[in-house]
Amino acid sequence: MYKILVSDPISDYGLQQLTCAADMAVTKKTGLSEEELISIIGAYDGLLVRSHTKVTPAVLEAAARLKVIGRAGVGVDNIDLDAATTRGVVVLNAPNGNTVTTCEHTFAMMMALARHIPQAYSTTVAGAWDRKSFLGVELRGKILGVLGLGRIGVEVAKRAAAFGMIIVGFDPFLPEEKADELGIRLMASDEIMRIADFITVHTPLTSDTHHMIAKPQFSVMKRGMRVINCARGGIIDEAALLEALDEGIVAGAAFDVFEKEPPEPSHPFFTHPNIIVTPHLGASTIEAQENVAVAVSKQVIHCLHNEPFQHAVNMPAIPAELRNKLQPYYGLCEQLGKSLAQMTDGAVREVSIECSGGLADIDIAPLVPYALKGILSHHLGPEQINVVNALYRAKERGIQVKTSTSFMIQGMTDEITIRLKTTMEERWVTGTVLAGVGERLIRIGPYPVELKAEGYILLISQLDQPGIIGRVGMLLGESGVNIATMQVGRTEIGGSAVMILKVDKRVPGQVIDALSAVPAIKRVREISFD
Ligand SMILES: NC(=O)c1ccc[n+]([C@@H]2O[C@H](COP(=O)([O-])OP(=O)(O)OC[C@H]3O[C@@H](n4cnc5c(N)ncnc54)[C@H](O)[C@@H]3O)[C@@H](O)[C@H]2O)c1
Numbered sequence: 001m002y003k004i005l006v007s008d009p010i011s012d013y014g015l016q017q018l019t020c021a022a023d024m025a026v027t028k029k030t031g032l033s034e035e036e037l038i039s040i041i042g043a044y045d046g047l048l049v050r051s052h053t054k055v056t057p058a059v060l061e062a063a064a065r066l067k068v069i070g071r072a073g074v075g076v077d078n079i080d081l082d083a084a085t086t087r088g089v090v091v092l093n094a095p096n097g098n099t100v101t102t103c104e105h106t107f108a109m110m111m112a113l114a115r116h117i118p119q120a121y122s123t124t125v126a127g128a129w130d131r132k133s134f135l136g137v138e139l140r141g142k143i144l145g146v147l148g149l150g151r152i153g154v155e156v157a158k159r160a161a162a163f164g165m166i167i168v169g170f171d172p173f174l175p176e177e178k179a180d181e182l183g184i185r186l187m188a189s190d191e192i193m194r195i196a197d198f199i200t201v202h203t204p205l206t207s208d209t210h211h212m213i214a215k216p217q218f219s220v221m222k223r224g225m226r227v228i229n230c231a232r233g234g235i236i237d238e239a240a241l242l243e244a245l246d247e248g249i250v251a252g253a254a255f256d257v258f259e260k261e262p263p264e265p266s267h268p269f270f271t272h273p274n275i276i277v278t279p280h281l282g283a284s285t286i287e288a289q290e291n292v293a294v295a296v297s298k299q300v301i302h303c304l305h306n307e308p309f310q311h312a313v314n315m316p317a318i319p320a321e322l323r324n325k326l327q328p329y330y331g332l333c334e335q336l337g338k339s340l341a342q343m344t345d346g347a348v349r350e351v352s353i354e355c356s357g358g359l360a361d362i363d364i365a366p367l368v369p370y371a372l373k374g375i376l377s378h379h380l381g382p383e384q385i386n387v388v389n390a391l392y393r394a395k396e397r398g399i400q401v402k403t404s405t406s407f408m409i410q411g412m413t414d415e416i417t418i419r420l421k422t423t424m425e426e427r428w429v430t431g432t433v434l435a436g437v438g439e440r441l442i443r444i445g446p447y448p449v450e451l452k453a454e455g456y457i458l459l460i461s462q463l464d465q466p467g468i469i470g471r472v473g474m475l476l477g478e479s480g481v482n483i484a485t486m487q488v489g490r491t492e493i494g495g496s497a498v499m500i501l502k503v504d505k506r507v508p509g510q511v512i513d514a515l516s517a518v519p520a521i522k523r524v525r526e527i528s529f530d
């Protein structure tokens, strides 16, 4: 008999598969403190949560027989994934069940914002009959900017089209043809900031999306625009938003999620006349709660029965014998993928993993998820991608994956090249694992290098001309960025050249801009291995 603990309010109807299964004993105990959870978790094989229960390393430490955690929803920010993985606990979620519900909440917020519904309700029930203060705007004909066109963003765009809105959007993974089909005009997010009347964000919270809308973005926006965040707190800078409201740039904002949840009762949003808020209700409908509970119950049963399931958020599932043979190359593939994702523009269309030398007669398929994890986690957020779900997420986005092997080698005995084709370009990097030394990047495109993937790397493509190295050194030096190592390469005298600098800290945005403005420099990329 498997013992399952349900520690957050989860739909009874949705849990029926689990409660009716002959070999599952389900206990519901909600509102537990961490200490209370720690004191009982040792008895359970499965744990089902929403966002309230915090599954901390201490909880996992006490969870001696826990095999699976099911999250009835998308975000797993309340579960310590590293601790779960280390302890061999599968974490799975239900990413599709609340998509439409959250999209509808976004729309409700956008309409409430356009017509001041919460403010008008408050004054009306308080006895006033104030029709002058609440002059609204139509959605029809307005430009809606959608940042993040995954499951929810696409649903929002579809509904906005029915309202006669003009939809512009940005998502590094949405191919042009798909956007055309949906009637979305893809453009750079900077451009969206300038032209949109409404902006809604639907990305995960990652290092790239944290404060994706902040002071510099507000400063170029149309006066009187409106913003909505029903994704994750922190994507829009709350302090910068308040300033933009006071300056009259932003006419109104609707927030379902906050940088800290629950926010302090004194949060300035609560008293601002042009901000409307809900307490993280995006997924709170009967239907969504049933959907996510059904999806997660099924998967927990499959997982405990050792049957395949789809939405694992952690846990590699690689056959042990092969895993041991390939083990030294997993980290390398992830590093190659991570560096490629940061040096390539456009939506990813094809990923090829090419192995040579000693890897030629091995089944290299298990390396694919590691390469994809490196590539996809840069855009989708590390918590969303792991080696179990990376291939599924790539297929979901129409990304072609190819593998090939060859006994031919260029230098090292075992080499792995990962090649990335996007809608804009094709780039590739090659690496190897050196005995007693570890993983090294040995070529970036055709240029030989010798790099350990750690810290910050600045990749500069330029024309081979005298004086460029000095100019780069000066610009970095002036901004206090120390160069740890430098490698240069070129195709021919006076031809294309690259400069690869390992620097001791993140290079400020204005220094990247200054470097990019040097006439002989064609492109500057910072690659972070944080
Ligand atoms: N308010 C709620 O209750 C609620 C409910 C469900 C989901 N969510 C949140 O909504 C968000 C979207 O969920 P989803 O299911 O659509 O996720 P998804 O993974 O399907 O889509 C996210 C999209 O964001 C894109 N993206 C990543 N970085 C980007 C960037 N810098 N610029 C533009 N696009 C970028 C990704 O390519 C991806 O397509 C998540 O943060 C999720 O946690 C909130």
Ligand SMILES: O=C(O)CC[C@@H](O)C(=O)O
Pocket (backbone or CB within 6 Å): 050, 051, 072, 073, 074, 075, 076, 098, 280, 282, 283, 284
């Ligand atoms: O459980 C909830 O209500 C939050 C859901 C949402 O934030 C999610 O990530 O799925």
